[in-house]
Amino acid sequence: MIRVLVSDPISEQGLGKLLEADDIQVDIKTGLPEEELCSIIGEYDALLVRSQTRVTSKVLDHAGRLRVIGRAGVGVDNIDVPAATQRGVVVINAPDGNTISTAEHTFAMMMAMARKIPQAYASIHRGEWDRKTFVGVELNNKVLGIIGLGRIGAEVAKRAQAFGMKVLAYDPFLSPQRADSLNVKQCTVDEIVVAADFITVHTPLIKETKHLLAEREFGMMKDGVRILNCARGGIIKEEALVEALQSGKVAGAALDVFEEEPLAKDHPLKDFPNVVLTPHLGASTEEAQINVAIDVAEEVLKVLRDEPFKNAVNLPSLPADKLKQVEPYLALGEKLGKLAAQLVDNPVTKIEITYSGDISNLEVAPVSRTILKGILSYHHGAEVNFVNAPLVAEQSGIQVVESKTGKHSVFTNLIGLEVTTPHQTRRVAGTLNNGFGPRIVRLDGFAIDASPEGRMIVTSHVDQPGMIGRIGMILGDAGINIATMQVGRKEVGGKAVMVLGIDNPATPEVVREIAEIPSILEVFHVEL
Known part of the structure; x- marks a missing residue:
């Protein structure tokens, strides 16, 4: 018997399909403190919550049978999604019901x-x-x-x-x-x-x-x-x-x-x-409460019955052997997508993903999904997930092209990403470096070597003496410490790019002050 725990008040009318299923036992136990939830969660295959229950890593440590968590709503701030992903638990939400x-x-x-x-x-x-x-x-x-x-x-x-x-x-x-x-x-x-x-x-x-x-x-x-x-x-x-x-x-x-x-x-x-x-009543209608319950119940039921599902917040389950092969590239792909999204100012019309080297021999569809999610979710938030990202791109009129090129002349493996808007094209590329993990190694054709994490100041500028010092002075005056620095150029006195890892966020005023430096062409504050 498949067992489902409902730990928050959720419309029973919306839970109809779960409650009616002959092979599923639904237990409704709301208001459980964490210790009590930990003591019983190991008996269940699925957990349905709204916003009250906090599904922590500790809870998941006790959830040996758990296959899916359903959130009757959009936001999943109360669920430790990375911990669920690490344990192979699918997290489902209901983005359309309200x-x-x-x-x-x-x-x-x-x-x-x-x-x-x-x-x-x-x-x-x-x-x-x-x-x-x-x-x-x-x-x-x-x-x-x-x-x-x-x-x-x-x-x-x-x-x-x-x-x-x-x-x-x-x-x-x-x-x-x-x-x-x-x-x-x-x-x-x-x-x-x-x-x-x-x-x-x-x-x-x-x-x-x-x-x-x-x-x-x-x-x-x-x-x-x-x-x-x-x-x-x-x-x-x-x-x-x-x-x-x-x-x-x-x-x-x-x-x-x-x-x-x-x-x-x-x-x-x-x-x-x-x-x-009004006190946050946007989703407070009888119909919306029923709709989000219906949506999440139907999706959870599909996961439990190994049927295709669409509203996964984290990566849907893959065969263990394939997941193990591509798993190291998933975080890199999403970070590349987030980086590219923050370097363009206009609607994206085309996304090109290129796989070179060892990764070109793998099943890369999950990696492409993480890249699309990284790009699209930066602006659309929880509406975009690993499953619906290709559909969201299609509905937004974005052309997605994926290709493989075999061996690369420099890198053992390389993911290249090109994002096109009506007025510009951005190119970023990353690799997995043994001993150093994910690295950004190309930015608009310039060679760099930066870790895709934390906060960054990214500039393009004319290569000339004093540029680093001027930017450093502005950041220093604002109390912002520079943690790392990478500069890429092709020729002396030509165009160059710079990626500064910073310990504190840069305010819009700081970014504007950097942009006013003569010979600065572009400046972006990036968070990964």
């Missing part, structure tokens, strides 16, 4: 903010009949800027167009063809903040989107702009939003998520009558 719920909540918040509905409701309950104070604005003919046009952003765009809104959209993987199909105008973030009457964000919270809307962006916006965030707290810098509300630059805001949750009792956002706040 799409409509979150899109509808976004639009409900937009309407409530535009027409001041919560404030008018409170006024009525105070015994007032005040029609003048609550004059709102129409959505018709207004410009809506959507930052992040994934599943949820696209659904918001459809609803906005039904209300007669003109939609501007930014997404790092938005192709012109997809923009046309959704009837949106493709823009940069700066173009959106300048032109939009309403701005809504639908991105994951990553380094590139942390405080995506801050003082600079608010300063560029129209007077009377209205702001929404039903995605992740931290995308909008709350201090900057408060200042913009105080000055009158922002006429209203509607927020479902916050940098720290629950929202503090004395948070200044609570002081504004033109701000609508």
Whole structure:
């Protein structure tokens, strides 16, 4: 008998297929402390959780039978995914179940903010009949800027167009063809903040989107702009939003998520009558709770019955012999993908992966998936996993080409990656060096030797005396220690690249200061 443990409250209606299966016993035991979970987890083949249960390495140490962990939702922060992967346990999530719920909540918040509905409701309950104070604005003919046009952003765009809104959209993987199909105008973030009457964000919270809307962006916006965030707290810098509300630059805001949750009792956002706040309700509908449960239950059932599944957060199981052969290359592939993603500024149109040397004799499909996941998940977060990465690339209009070239003239094994956008092409390559592990050995045709880990400053510049010293001075003044340095060039006085490993993160101000050095062509702050 296959045994499944449900350790968090999950819709039993959504668990239907698991509960109805004759060969599966489902035990629902919620609120278990870690020690008690450790004491019983060894009896189970599958574990289903939401966000309360923490599936730690310690828990997994006791899970000798466990084959799959299902997360009824998107985020897997409460699951030690690397530890699960190391033990051969598949981690499944449900990225699609709350799409409509979150899109509808976004639009409900937009309407409530535009027409001041919560404030008018409170006024009525105070015994007032005040029609003048609550004059709102129409959505018709207004410009809506959507930052992040994934599943949820696209659904918001459809609803906005039904209300007669003109939609501007930014997404790092938005192709012109997809923009046309959704009837949106493709823009940069700066173009959106300048032109939009309403701005809504639908991105994951990553380094590139942390405080995506801050003082600079608010300063560029129209007077009377209205702001929404039903995605992740931290995308909008709350201090900057408060200042913009105080000055009158922002006429209203509607927020479902916050940098720290629950929202503090004395948070200044609570002081504004033109701000609508809800306690992270984007996925809180009966249908969404059922849908995520259905999705994860069906996927877990497929894993348990050795059928194809699609929503694995970690690498799906492979035959032991093949996994052992390619496993050393998986981390290298994902790091190369993440590096390339941070070196391009425009939507990717083509990804070319080349395998040379010993690796060309192996089954490299899993490595290609890790590369795609590294590139796509940098901007799309948990929506992209090892299983659906090729499909996400296809849906984004990205051409993926994979080739093998046999022996390499220099390296025993080499993975080459070329990422093309409408305006540029980036090339990175890496190898496994005996005794040193994964290494980055090529960057845009220049030979380097860098470890793909931690934080980096990556520059291209004109090769001339003093460049290293000037950058070092800026980093030193900012209290940033240089841990490693690699410089590559082809000729004296020509173009060169530099990769600096740094111990502390470089702020956007530090990066801009480096970019202002004469002869600096490009500079990037990279985190691997």
